[in-house]
Amino acid sequence: MAPADADDTRKSTLAFTGDGIDRAxxxxxxxxxxxxxxxxxxxxxxxxxxxxxxxxxxxxxxxxxxxxxxxxxxxxxxxxxxxxxxxxxxxxxxxxxxxxxxxxxxxxxxxxxxxxxxxxxxxxxxxxxxxxxxxxxxxxxxxNHRHCGRCGAAAAVTESGHSRTCTNDACKHRSFPRTDPVVITLVAHPDGTRCLLGRQAAWPKGFYSTVAGFVEPGETLEAAVAREVREETGITVTDARYMSSQPWPFPSSIMLGFRARATTTDIHCDDKELEDCRWFTREEVRAFGERVPGDAQPYKMPPPTAIARLLIDSWLNEK
Ligand SMILES: [Zn+2]
Structure with a gap:
């Protein structure tokens, strides 16, 4: 089954994706x-x-x-x-x-x-x-970049803050603001009726979300999706498709949202990044509560401002 496009109305609630400034x-x-x-x-x-x-x-x-x-x-x-x-x-x-x-x-x-x-x-x-x-x-x-990463001398602000340049004349190394790519993936069950959600021990009680992890050097985004899902859940996936993105400067990421299809179903949280991970039906996910005070539902959704929610909603709304 092809993933539905993330719908435009839903995108408007995704925090940090508003346009309007000309970076000039x-x-x-x-x-x-x-x-x-x-x-x-x-x-x-x-x-x-x-x-x-x-x-x-x-x-x-x-x-x-x-x-x-x-x-x-x-x-x-x-x-x-x-x-x-x-x-x-x-x-x-x-x-x-x-x-x-x-x-x-x-x-x-x-x-x-x-x-x-x-x-x-x-x-x-x-x-x-x-x-x-x-x-x-x-x-x-x-x-985090006041000094040159190559020689350790002070690095001066250049290009109106869009680079820093080493003040050591023998070095002059320039560095640029960095963004660290994170792949975040909604994994659909091979039969299409369930999705894979997990939780880290440090998260608020009952909160479940999609699988996420940093892209490593020398790796395609598709390979990062497959590796992260396998490491965290033991599930093998195929057919990773890009859905949408969200800047996430906490401190320096961009979240790259994917949908992937599982080819296996037995879950093993071997790397201990997740304390729990399960397959949920659409009916079960629709019953999830929100992370707001007083919501008594035992399972909670990611907030509407986060790309994990867009990925989940897009799967939920699929015909
Ligand atoms: Zn230097």
Missing amino acids: GVLRADAAQMDALLKDKNARLVPVWQQRHLIAHAGDAGPRPRYLSFAEAEAHIDLTERPPVFLGMTDQTPWFAIGLPDGTQPPEINDGDFRSLLDVAALLPNQEATLLAYARGMLIWHE
Whole structure:
């Protein structure tokens, strides 16, 4: 049976997949223009402190990201020490990400609190959640790459934050923001009536999801799907088909969603990554509850903002 296409309506709830920013890559190397854009009266800076985002106090409209002007940012941070990262343009608005110093106390900025993106993503317009995820991913990369991976000298921020270049003249190694591919797979039973879901011991009680794992160097995505499913569940799969993707900067992944068909049915969680793994019928999965307080269902679905849910819903809705 061919997998159904992930339907477009469903995709709209998938967090961090909103479009809208022009990344304007051609501008990154132009230092003078970048300086002008940063000081432009329309410029907006996305502040990140300890991997948290500034969220304005919720009114009737719910939580909204609070952005800074250049002048506000200058008041809180030495911009020569921590240069802003150019994110791109929306209409006449230049966007930058800025990492605030990692003190134990958040900088005091009126009318906002620093909150975890995962806590607020579902409450934000997808376009804004996507922008925050982009800012977060870029700044985490900078935090973790302050020195050259080749010679250990300091690595300077270059190309408006889209690369770092070693300051050792004998080296000059350049590195670029990285994204680590993760394959995440809904495995359908050979007879098509059940799907394979498992849970890790550390997950909230009753929570089951699809199988996921990092792609390794020298491996195709299809091979990574087959290897991860076999390692975690003992199941052999074939016919891995790409469904959809989701940026997941926690800290630096992109989730690549697949559907695959099992050719075996005996489950063995030998590598201990999963504490349990089972075949579930559509009827059983439809009875799963949500991860919200008070939901008494013994089994719980991944949240609607996650690609695992899209993969499961797509299978559930198949005729
Ligand atoms: Zn170097």
